[in-house]
Amino acid sequence: MVANAALGATEEQQAPKTTGPLIVLEPYTVNEKPPPLCFGVSLSVWQNVKNGKIIALYITKVKEGSDALKAGLGARTRIHKIDGVPVEELTASFEHGGDLNRIFINRKLSEKITIEAQPEGSLTSKTVVLKERPNFNAKIRWNDVNKPSY
Numbered sequence: 001m002v003a004n005a006a007l008g009a010t011e012e013q014q015a016p017k018t019t020g021p022l023i024v025l026e027p028y029t030v031n032e033k034p035p036p037l038c039f040g041v042s043l044s045v046w047q048n049v050k051n052g053k054i055i056a057l058y059i060t061k062v063k064e065g066s067d068a069l070k071a072g073l074g075a076r077t078r079i080h081k082i083d084g085v086p087v088e089e090l091t092a093s094f095e096h097g098g099d100l101n102r103i104f105i106n107r108k109l110s111e112k113i114t115i116e117a118q119p120e121g122s123l124t125s126k127t128v129v130l131k132e133r134p135n136f137n138a139k140i141r142w143n144d145v146n147k148p149s150y
């Protein structure tokens with residue numbers, strides 16, 4: 001089981017296969033409308049239930065025209081660092097106060113993050129700068145009447 005936090009993607013995609021245990025995270029919810037900005041990637045977050053930290057962070061979908069796509073990142077790209085911080089040091093939560101919320105949610109237009117990521121099939125990582133851009137064509141999946149989520 002994997003929690004997907006779709007940040008600007010228009011479709012869902014299966015998470016990569018793993019040999020370790022996967023933990024379900026609460027879905028990221030929004031109040032009736034998608035965020036106006038995005039970095040153009042959907043993420044799959046694997047959480048350590050003992051400490052709430054990230055075990056692994058993967059890109060599951062890349063938005064057309066995004067910085068991530070231009071840099072050659074795609075589905076099953078593993079993110080190792082965000083702004084120089086190993087992902088294993090970050091809390092695995094998009095909830096208010098969580099590291100992923102601070103990094104990915106409610107950023108300002110043109111703000112940037114730097115990720116170190118390893119595309120599927122590559123033996124080396126690359127450093128890529130992603131820029132917050134308008135979130136056109138966002139799609140919401142409805143979990144129930146009160147909780148729209150990406």
